[in-house]
Amino acid sequence: MFKVVEWKKNTCVMIDQRLLPTKEVYNTYKDYKGVAKAIKDMVVRGAPAIGVAAAMGCAIGALDIKAKDFDEFSKKFAKVCDHLAGTRPTAVNLFWAIERMKGVAEANKGLTIAKLKQRLVKEAKDIHDDDIEINKKMGRNGAKLLKKDWTILTHCNAGALATAGYGTALGVIRAASEAGKNVKVFADETRPFLQGARLTAWELKEDNIPVTLITDNMAAHMMQKGMIDAVVVGTDRMASNGDVANKIGTYGVAILARYHKIPFYVAGPTSTIDMDMKDGSGIPIEERKTREVTHIGGKRMAPEGIDVLNPAFDVTPAKLVNAIITEKGVVTAPYKAGFKKLFAKK
Amino acid sequence: MFKVVEWKKNTCVMIDQRLLPTKEVYNTYKDYKGVAKAIKDMVVRGAPAIGVAAAMGCAIGALDIKAKDFDEFSKKFAKVCDHLAGTRPTAVNLFWAIERMKGVAEANKGLTIAKLKQRLVKEAKDIHDDDIEINKKMGRNGAKLLKKDWTILTHCNAGALATAGYGTALGVIRAASEAGKNVKVFADETRPFLQGARLTAWELKEDNIPVTLITDNMAAHMMQKGMIDAVVVGTDRMASNGDVANKIGTYGVAILARYHKIPFYVAGPTSTIDMDMKDGSGIPIEERKTREVTHIGGKRMAPEGIDVLNPAFDVTPAKLVNAIITEKGVVTAPYKAGFKKLFAKK
Numbered sequence: 001m002f003k004v005v006e007w008k009k010n011t012c013v014m015i016d017q018r019l020l021p022t023k024e025v026y027n028t029y030k031d032y033k034g035v036a037k038a039i040k041d042m043v044v045r046g047a048p049a050i051g052v053a054a055a056m057g058c059a060i061g062a063l064d065i066k067a068k069d070f071d072e073f074s075k076k077f078a079k080v081c082d083h084l085a086g087t088r089p090t091a092v093n094l095f096w097a098i099e100r101m102k103g104v105a106e107a108n109k110g111l112t113i114a115k116l117k118q119r120l121v122k123e124a125k126d127i128h129d130d131d132i133e134i135n136k137k138m139g140r141n142g143a144k145l146l147k148k149d150w151t152i153l154t155h156c157n158a159g160a161l162a163t164a165g166y167g168t169a170l171g172v173i174r175a176a177s178e179a180g181k182n183v184k185v186f187a188d189e190t191r192p193f194l195q196g197a198r199l200t201a202w203e204l205k206e207d208n209i210p211v212t213l214i215t216d217n218m219a220a221h222m223m224q225k226g227m228i229d230a231v232v233v234g235t236d237r238m239a240s241n242g243d244v245a246n247k248i249g250t251y252g253v254a255i256l257a258r259y260h261k262i263p264f265y266v267a268g269p270t271s272t273i274d275m276d277m278k279d280g281s282g283i284p285i286e287e288r289k290t291r292e293v294t295h296i297g298g299k300r301m302a303p304e305g306i307d308v309l310n311p312a313f314d315v316t317p318a319k320l321v322n323a324i325i326t327e328k329g330v331v332t333a334p335y336k337a338g339f340k341k342l343f344a345k346k
Numbered sequence: 347m348f349k350v351v352e353w354k355k356n357t358c359v360m361i362d363q364r365l366l367p368t369k370e371v372y373n374t375y376k377d378y379k380g381v382a383k384a385i386k387d388m389v390v391r392g393a394p395a396i397g398v399a400a401a402m403g404c405a406i407g408a409l410d411i412k413a414k415d416f417d418e419f420s421k422k423f424a425k426v427c428d429h430l431a432g433t434r435p436t437a438v439n440l441f442w443a444i445e446r447m448k449g450v451a452e453a454n455k456g457l458t459i460a461k462l463k464q465r466l467v468k469e470a471k472d473i474h475d476d477d478i479e480i481n482k483k484m485g486r487n488g489a490k491l492l493k494k495d496w497t498i499l500t501h502c503n504a505g506a507l508a509t510a511g512y513g514t515a516l517g518v519i520r521a522a523s524e525a526g527k528n529v530k531v532f533a534d535e536t537r538p539f540l541q542g543a544r545l546t547a548w549e550l551k552e553d554n555i556p557v558t559l560i561t562d563n564m565a566a567h568m569m570q571k572g573m574i575d576a577v578v579v580g581t582d583r584m585a586s587n588g589d590v591a592n593k594i595g596t597y598g599v600a601i602l603a604r605y606h607k608i609p610f611y612v613a614g615p616t617s618t619i620d621m622d623m624k625d626g627s628g629i630p631i632e633e634r635k636t637r638e639v640t641h642i643g644g645k646r647m648a649p650e651g652i653d654v655l656n657p658a659f660d661v662t663p664a665k666l667v668n669a670i671i672t673e674k675g676v677v678t679a680p681y682k683a684g685f686k687k688l689f690a691k692k
Contacts, residue, residue: 224661293535301642309559311567
């Protein structure tokens with residue numbers, strides 16, 4: 001099984017997701033700026049995986065700090081954290097992981113600098129290992145929603161490649177598959193970055209889960225033909241009212257699902273829930289370079305001299321979401337109350 | 347101005363739409379089998395343009411027939427027509443144009459074979475010229491539906507490149523623009539063949555109509571943000587009840603438009619209306635090669651060994667269509683009665 005992001009001898013090793021599925025290349029990052037660039041350039045992507053990579057970036061940055069005392073360390077570590085936080089604006093796990101690392105530094109200020117550094121390395125590894133554990137729990141919770149022989153539509157890649165391993169939306173599908181439910185998957189190719197065609201199709205095939213690739217604009221037709229039983233997607237950030245930010249196109253799929261009376265499920269760890277965000281209107285939507293739209297595989301497809309937009313995410317209102325699947329349980333509307341109950345759980 | 351399909355010294359000259367927008371290449375077809383292959387391979391595409399090309403294919407085929415009398419000519423001509431009719435199943439204009447050519451042959455059976463051939467050449471040229479005239483009338487009829495400063499979303503290319511010239515959906519936009527309405531266009535890129543990115547963006551830019559390119563899955567987000575005032579698309583075939591077959595993805599856009607209370611208009615010549623078709627369920631949907639989905643610009647994007655679907659069209663039910671724009675007038679529901687009134691007009 002491939003490794004998405006791994007701590008190895010004080011470096012961070014990541015599979016270069018831009019080259020999949022035709023090439024399986026692992027890059028080694030030895031300084032935090034390299035990790036930040038890898039996040040920005042989408043060597044690694046997917047909200048939980050970004051969180052893990054950022055935590056490892058913090059740890060690598062911490063190892064390189066020269067400081068006499070905690071105050072000096074803390075100032076330098078804040079710079080490392082700020083740099084990593086400036087990479088991508090939408091996924092809340094990035095900020096969540098960085099805040100967790102900062103909190104651990106603060107909580108262990110009594111340690112020697114050398115021991116503090118080791119404590120931060122341990123925390124980054126824990127974030128990695130926790131993520132896999134969380135995904136497996138989420139998978140088991142979500143699998144109960146899927147019936148035998150169902151065909152599930154998914155958008156983008158919320159799979160092992162979007163996390164430390166196992167996946168969120170694809171984790172639910174994996175768990176259903178492991179439970180003998182014989183589920184099949186339709187994967188939207190997910191323009192412009194083609195995470196569905198390149199990543200979801202690849203990792204499901206590796207796992208022998210039947211997958212059919214379609215272009216994004218075919219989903220409605222497949223639903224009309226009765227070929228889709230449910231939609232399961234991941235999320236980069238959920239507002240406290242249950243509004244869901246996820247890969248561009250998710251909102252459209254949610255509308256199509258509702259029109260065809262197909263359940264629309266969102267799978268995300270509780271670290272993706274942003275209780276400080278009242279609703280989805282406040283979630284920043286990253287606008288990426290237009291070249292991702294005008295060029296494919298390095299080749300120009302569109303004429304020069306036209307306008308192009310490239311928002312990387314959209315927001316699906318809570319009212320279109322049938323249930324939100326987390327590692328602590330499945331929540332249905334009203335989501336704010338449901339989230340509060342989750343966080344009250346140990 | 348580029349020519350889409352043109353009769354030139356007993357040959358058919360077509361711009362190779364597969365190479366746009368990076369290359370502007372004109373191919374010359376000297377026999378009907380070449381024309382048929384060009385239709386099948388999408389050198390020419392768009393329902394009305396396919397009709398014109400097929401008519402010219404019939405004329406070229408007719409010129410090459412060696413026959414002593416009309417009976418012999420008629421049998422050989424039927425073979426030419428059948429071959430051309432076997433190219434693409436969805437667009438009804440293909441069959442409409444071929445039937446018109448057959449009808450003219452039958453109606454002129456009294457002529458010498460040489461004169462009959464010239465009569466068929468004239469008919470093919472008339473179909474070409476009529477198409478432009480029809481598009482301009484349709485444009486004027488449809489432009490009345492669009493308000494000043496509106497931004498129009500369109501899907502695929504129902505433009506000059508889809509017709510003999512001027513366009514159906516883009517004809518409506520051109521007419522609104524010519525009437526000083528200051529309209530802007532959002533173009534869905536339209537996977538897998540990228541007619542929006544390659545063709546619509548190109549021809550609107552050539553005409554100085556402001557165009558913004560988006561991927562198909564961004565349309566819902568743009569509607570949510572209030573950036574789209576109306577949708578105008580073309581059609582390959584309309585059933586008598588107003589169900590509309592058009593490029594894959596159109597049905598999804600119609601659902602999104604209805605969800606956001608945005609009017610969804612369809613522009614098509616009356617030759618696109620198939621009164622023999624009770625509803626859209628009977629319209630054959632062409633399934634094209636999966637390579638169009640798995641490869642872009644000759645480069646493999648998806649892994650090998652997965653399932654892929656590639657339906658080229660979908661059917662939008664009449665209830666999602668706010669109005670159908672034809673050269674004989676604008677029709678609203680109930681469409682069957684409206685179509686009958688259109689056909690009663692001279």
